[in-house]
Amino acid sequence: MQESEIIGQLRDWILERAGAASDRLTDNEMPILDEGLLSSLDIVEFILFIESLREEEVDIENIEPEVFTNLRTLYDAFFADKSQVIAS
């Protein structure tokens, strides 16, 4: 999958989960946590969705909350350099 396609899927998932309008995430640097689009209770479901896209498990112990700052940080952490968060 291309970067734009992955980011698009992440965006769609977050907006649907939050029940938010599409203008809440019009670019990849718009804040996700600060805007309240994700909470702790959404993280498990979101991680499992990310794993289904990556087709690989995520090691949550290597994840800092900052990873969820925006779509760019999500893509970089989970897809650009997957070695950072692959479960052993």
Next chain:
Amino acid sequence: MATAEELAPRLSEASVNKIWDVYSAFDWPDTLEPSAEWYMSPELISIYGTDIYNALSEAEQKTLSFYEVTNFFSFVLYGERPLIEGLMHRMYRKATLGVITDYLHHFVDEENKHMIMFGDFCNRYAGKVYPEKKLVLPREWAKGEEDVAFFCKVLIVEELGDYYNLIMMSDKTINPLVSKINRVHHIDEARHLAFGRAYLTELFHATRNHWSEEEMTSFQTWLANYLASCWGDFYNPTVYKDAGLKDGYGIRKMALQHDACKQMRERASKKVVNYFLEVGLLSETPAL
């Protein structure tokens, strides 16, 4: 209903009388063969009653039951970890000094033994504890809200776990070691639940007066969502994959929507939901 202060000494005495040694309580077989027997009562398997489950052979269903019970022990273990941390943090406070702290020592001791017991089973027979995927993001709390939320989380992990314990400890068709682990867990949990309900009721009634209507509504919304999110632990894509099923994530999504699975969640949650409604921690039955 007895107060937590009245209950705590009686529970401490019972803990002393029923003390057990986690290192000698069980005879651990060298190996377990997943497809050879049931490890979880079939009706508790996360996809029981669905077409995917019905299409499996009995050996495949038994294999799935092995990974399901390993997952159950794993997430209860992970639920007990922050519980112990939170209980330790609340000992020897002004509000808990004396008999309450005395009982919290037993509570922590027993939870620690449960973690050892569950971890031992998972590592011996599955070669792993299924990792949790939770990440706690920072948030703001109203006055006293974090303590109330903590004891709600304690009650949820214990009430849901106990529903499963009660069925498996009496099920003579499942592996006897699994049945015994459930029995041992239930005996301790019965005391923890009695204490938890009494303590949370008093804590909530003392705390809610400090909350605005908006804060109360926000808490009730959080609690309903938290309970629903806890059920996500039961539908682990890696479990389905380990049991040889394809598209674990798809199976999870199917099960979360399936009527049979939803009815199971409602049955298992009934006791804790009724308690929350009775006390006022919830204002309506949450969608599960």
